[in-house]
Amino acid sequence: MTRPLVVLGGSGDLTGRFLLPGLAELDDAGELADDQTVLAVGRHDGSDDDYRSWAREQLGEHADHVPEESRARLVGRLGYQQGSVTEADDLRRALERAGGVPVVYLALPNTVFRDTLEALGQVGLPEGAAVAVEKPFGTGVEDARELNAVLHRLLPEDAVHRVDHFTATQTVLNLLGLRFANRLFEPVWNAGHVERVDIVFDETLGLEGRAGYYDTAGALRDMLQNHLLQQLALVAMEPPAAIDGPSLAARRADVLRAVRPPADMARDTLRARYTAGTVAGRELPDYTAEEGVDPDRGTETYAEYTVTIDNWRWAGVPFRLRSGKALGADRQEMVIRFKPVPHLAFGDGAAEPDVLRLTFDPDGVSLELNLNGAGDPFDLERRALALELPTRRLSAYGLLLRELLAGNRVLSVSAAEAEESWRIVEPILAAWAAGEVPLREYPAGSDGPVPG
């Protein structure tokens, strides 16, 4: 029998913006079983009909790429139950109503993850049930460990799905194909040939009214503790035996364990926040003047750090991770820069080393090479073999939900990865909190802070 999906936090922003559209895409693709139901749980009063109207609006706003009839079909599968997710009795009622063996999705603020899981523990879940937990998973190593312990009292690890939707993006998945389905790259994918790796997620978007969450998180916790470290793990991991949940999770955890936190915090990390400026013709105020921001928190809107990986393959290669808001351009890519050739036989002309880029939005791959010039054949010219990929039918959340409902963990983050990711960033957070690294500023619309 198909497992019902129970979304705790089913009236929140994530549900409206990503989960409902993802489910509508699945319905449209014929990938939802006829008897698939979705029960949303939220705190406020409301009937099924009220919830369906809200869902219809959300789908109109965020899923207009899905045909109307598929959206309507999804709305017909939805139900709503009022209740507090931290109260066992309320959860029991919701699970009884959902019936069967549920897949429970915690689309909740991470401050209530633990109490919710404890309450679920009091109710108990039937064999075969699964739980998905959103990010950020915990607030540090110890907290992630405790959260894992609570989860493992409830369910076996293979029924737990820690969500990081970047693992389901086309660009990140492409890395697997590129690396492990081609002969070309793997022999040069190591410290002998790679000079450095940059993992960048620069956004032009500013705070966009999300101070409630963002001002207590900041760029490091929001992006570099999870999404960007997952990308690092996929760039740097050893080849897996199979593209399945256990194989990928083991290889990624292995490489995360080998990541050494920045050696010199003042040199290897950078934090900053934006000041007033213009981004793509739009005036943005100072971050500190945004509604809901407490300037005294010193929250960074830009974070950067460089780490190395202590293993045979990567010893000495810097991996630089950076992400910021309100920057001049949306630059979102994984960049692998190769070493220069050992000898250049082209007179005194210099040649840039080869660069492989995997870019997001538009998703693509490009390999920048030196070729003989079209004019003088003995001159070098820089050319790129560039490919822009067509938009995938399923969004990242559509794909995540498909795998989750099928009980497949290929896109899920493991307990060890969640803990290791905190181990890497905790010393940075501590150094920043202790004032060892100054909080710099950069004007909105610029390239970001200038180090030094």
Ligand SMILES: NC(=O)c1ccc[n+]([C@@H]2O[C@H](COP(=O)([O-])OP(=O)(O)OC[C@H]3O[C@@H](n4cnc5c(N)ncnc54)[C@H](OP(=O)(O)O)[C@@H]3O)[C@@H](O)[C@H]2O)c1
């Ligand atoms: N929004 C995004 O773009 C996004 C992207 C990636 C990941 N995430 C993650 O997704 C999770 C949810 O984020 P969000 O943006 O959707 O937050 P949100 O808009 O604040 O929604 C939170 C939901 O949780 C419910 N809730 C909170 N406490 C509750 C309680 N004690 N009992 C019952 N329901 C409770 C709220 O119900 P009421 O409305 O009834 O209070 C609401 O439905 C977070 O972990 C976030 O980090 C969000």
